[in-house]
Amino acid sequence: MTARDTDWDGVRLHVVTGKGGTGKTTVAAALALALAHAGRKVLLIEAEGRQGIARLFDRPPLPYEERKIAIGPGEANDGRDPGGDVYALAIDPEGALLDYLQMFYGMRSAGVALNKLGMVDFATTIAPGLADVLVTGKATEATRRKQPGSASGFTYDAVVLDAPPTGRVGRFLNVSAEVSGLAKVGPVRTHADTVANVIKSPQTAVHFVCTLEEMPVQETLDGIAEIRSVPGMQVGGIVVNMSRPAVLSRQELKAPPDLAAMAAALGSAGLYDTGPLAAALAEEISEHARYIELADRERSELEATGQPIYELPLIAEGIDLAALHKLAAELRDQGAA
């Protein structure tokens, strides 16, 4: 196995959150691909039942079952790094409750009946943190699961959790405090404590996905502050997604373009109607300059947190499997995996 330092070497559970619309699921999937190399096995978990992972990997909807969906890239073409495997699991609270009842009490059939009656709704309402603790419980269980004979001793070398959006992630992860408000004793409380032991440990990191716009950046800063306020919890990296390339240098963007010279250049390249075209392009440059200026400002706010920042390009053609691999390679090159 090739040894290679990454920013998150000790981390086995990667929680990925972000504001809606920033591409959280895409980044989680790319991170899972990036981690799957050198024979490593990675589990990618979707916590919110949108089947976004299945769509990204162009697969039919995922059942409540861990199944292999992709092969990670090898490091080199000489066969020394055979790549790795990405498994995926879509979790819903119902499935997680049945799983829990079966695992701890052997009560699956009672659970099925509960579910039919809408009892899961009932149970999760009585204890609002219950659904969360069941979902995070499944993720931590997969993280801790042992497999004798594997290189690491664990079934999965890493688990990537596509978590709820930034606004809710603190509550989602700080499960034990939430449940304890209602269930002071009993098995759920014990379960919540076990989950918290994994989440509030150095083997878990919470990564934030955002775009370089005001609201997503503000939410990211708020989210980071929230995670930092919980003792034991670790903030991971910030993934700036859909970043648009700065085609021109900051200097070039500042200077007002010489329209006549531009028009002449356009003419020499064989284009027509060069006067209006130069004016339109100049307007596009100045809009781009405004965008870059804003993005720089937002980036420096993110840098002030001191967390590692990874920047992924906007893929104008849309996200397909090839694009996911490209993003995964970016994450690896920048040291995120």
Added chain:
Amino acid sequence: MTTENPRLDIDRIIDDRRMRIIVCCGSGGVGKTTTAAAIGLRAAERGRQVCVLTVDPARRLAQSMGLSSLDNTPRLVDGIDDEAGGSLHAMMLDMKRTFDEIVEAHADPARAAQILANPFYQSLSSSFSGTQEYMAMEKLGQLRRSDEWDLIVVDTPPSRSALDFLDAPERLGRFLDGRLIRILTAPVKAGRPFGRVLNAGFSVMTGALTRLLGAQVLRDAQTFITAFDTMFGGFRERADATYRLLQTPGTSFVVIATPEPDALREASYFVERLAEERMPLAGLILNRVHSAGANRLSAARSLAAAETLEAASAQDGTAPSSSDGYPAALLTAAALRLHAERMNLGRREQRVAGSFMSTHPAVPVMEVPALPEDVHDLAGLRRIGGSFA
């Protein structure tokens, strides 16, 4: 963007005095709240008495309307153009406060106090996934009944799915209807209509829940249900009445999406669902659309021209240069590459939007261009409203 779909005319909707409610819906992160505020402002400046009901706690929106914060009471927004005789109020839904007020209005003080102090009620009123939607519906009903405003613009809660706004109240209603709760919390008595076999089954399940959650939790639920029982009827009726209000011609649903596959998929589900529920759809606002000024120059030709300029400049440096000495050829090449990128992005957005439009050819659509900056003030909201014209 070329489209066969009719154009969504927001001005026609807000100028129609019979229109009393506009509901803005769509999945998270598409700009619902800002759009709702922009529609509200535009309607107010065109002479309507408007109240914007938002559920988004973002401070920025309140600030953009010149308010330090929004709370559960409509606040007057200063600085609008009131020449046409309109006014604008804004408020933010506080779901717990709204729930508490219903309890206080429907129960005698002693019983209300008992309910408000109940731990089960507290978690229900602040955490149940359907409560926010239910309370948004309730608040909308209250505002409408008060008749103080002639147009209410409501922004739906930021949920996973746009459909939650329609489904959640029903879910909470069913839940509070309490048959299930009653069965579960009542001690198993002999001779109940469900029969002995079912009772035995339920007691197994009650046992399972008790083991999961602890007995105290079930006792709290039981106390709550007993206290809440008498006021439940009115509660349900009001929600049903508001739901019916949404089916009348005085209501318009505006679906908001960005030109992204996920957002448009949600929009599609919602449009289909509105048709099933016979709720009046005004159309789709396609938000944050990218376009390029020089839109007649294709990405391919733009890139080719950039390459020509770069090659020529690398070879002999004879390309025209600008007065300040920076090679104009290279600057122009960079501008052409930038343009090609924007054209590609725009084309992809068109393709994504096109699949929505060909599936729903009768749905009126309107585009709002992407702005580099967030909205900070009334002028920003007004600018968005300007693209409705």
